Amino acid sequence: MELRHLRYFVAAAEELNITQAAVRLNVSQPPLSRQIRDLEEEIGVALFERRGNKLKLTNAGARFLEEAKKILLHTSRAAHLAKATAAGQAGQLRIAFLSPLGGMFLPQVIRSLRKKFPLIDVDLLEMVPRRQLEGLLNNQVDLAFVAKVEVESASDFGFETVIEVGVQLALPPDHRLAARRKIPFAELAKERFITVRRSVAPATHDLFLRVCRSAGIEPIVVKQADRAQSILDLVAAGVGVALLPEHIRRYQTELVWRPVVPRPPHIPICMVWRKDDSSQALRIVRKMILQHFRRASQSSLTRKT
Structure with a gap:
């Protein structure tokens, strides 16, 4: 059984006239009649009652029509999806x-x-x-x-x-440096830092250390966390301060964010x-x-x- 057999059968079942079905399919009538008979022989049941060129679906033919339409619909959709996938759509x-x-x-x-x-x-x-x-x-x-x-x-x-994002220092509101507009790195030499866990983002963790060392301080890291929200929660709790990409300010509004000098390079x-x-x-x-x-x-x- 081929898809052609199903298309021919559906056209004949919808037109209920072999001549009109042939016109609809743009094929001659004898091949259409032969294809439908081949389909009936393969299935082993009569799908139509014939009266000249006029057709009437048998009960088996009516049920077969429902399933044939589903198959053709799914086949058409599969072909459409395949083409759309190949085109990136x-x-x-x-x-x-x-x-x-x-x-x-x-x-x-x-x-x-x-x-x-x-x-x-x-x-x-x-x-x-x-x-x-x-x-x-x-x-x-x-x-x-x-x-x-x-x-x-x-x-x-x-x-x-x-995008390239700047780096700022996150502090709790009651921190001794919170009133400063800019904070020199030298003022952070004795501060406790919270950083991203190295196992989570090793290169980012190491970049933080390099930035601090290039500014002349050796950071005192007291806590590491997997996610930005956890780091901010620890800062809000007064556990320490954190150098973070400035877009993370979207998380915590109650913290104080300040630029540090010398200004660290932006993070791509x-x-x-x-x-x-x-x-x-x-x-x-x-x-x-x-x-x-x-x-x-x-x-x-x-x-x-």
Whole structure:
């Protein structure tokens, strides 16, 4: 049984006239009649009662019509999805991120994506940086967002910077330095620091140490945490202070944030993917994300001028 048999049968069943069905299918009548008889012989039941060119469905034919339409519909959808997937207009993408970065752009990007490409399904996975990169390598993640220092020496990944974020010091409101507008690194020599756990983001952790040492202090690290929210909670509790990317201010409003001098370099945040991933849908999403950040950057420059 071939799809052609089903298409011929459905046309004949809907027209209930072999001549009209042949016209609809743009085929001659004898081959159409022969194909339907072949189908009946293969199934082993009569699908039509025939009266000249006029047809009437048998009970078996009526039931077969329901299923034949479903098969043709599913086949058509499968072909459409295959073509759309090859063109990058369908598929599934798993995007990993660490809050609050994802909230800065993913809702807007996914909203635009759903309007333009409704057949691309996106799953959002919140993960710490090391877990994101492991997910990429294990084919459990398609796109990740981590600091550039975490991936710039890796050979398995492609990456592109989407944003560069400044670094500020987070302090509890009653801290002795909270009233300062800017805080020299020298004033932090005896402060207790809370940092990201090295096992979670080793390169970012080491970057923090290098920044402090290049400013002339050896940081006293008293606590390490997996996530930004945990670091901020510890700062709010008075356990210590933290040097953090300034976009993390979205989490905690009651803390005091101050620039430090000399000012640390900005931290490039990259979107990261496997070099061997040829997904067209992934390329489309990467392009949309870059466009989003470029528009945001241009808008920011416009406001400043």
